[in-house]
Amino acid sequence: MAEEVLAELVSVVYQVVVSEGDEVKEGDTLVILESMKMEIPVLAEVGGTVTSIGVTEGDAIKAGHLIAVIS
Secondary structure (H helix, E strand, C coil): CCEEEECCCCEEEEEECCCCCCEECCCCEEEEEEECCEEEEEECCCCEEEEEECCCCCCEECCCCEEEEEC
């Protein structure tokens, strides 16, 4: 089953840490967001393979934006 990772707040994508096809485990950092001059890591809630990345560095995103899919 695929797990969608969604943004929890309005922010800018500071750094994309993983690529499509990467294996991740629970707790690994997927991307780092920047909001109000704070860096906020987005962590994998499940282990698996990153099948899709929905952001690129510099993107301005809203809450609910698809960041990645892990299968």
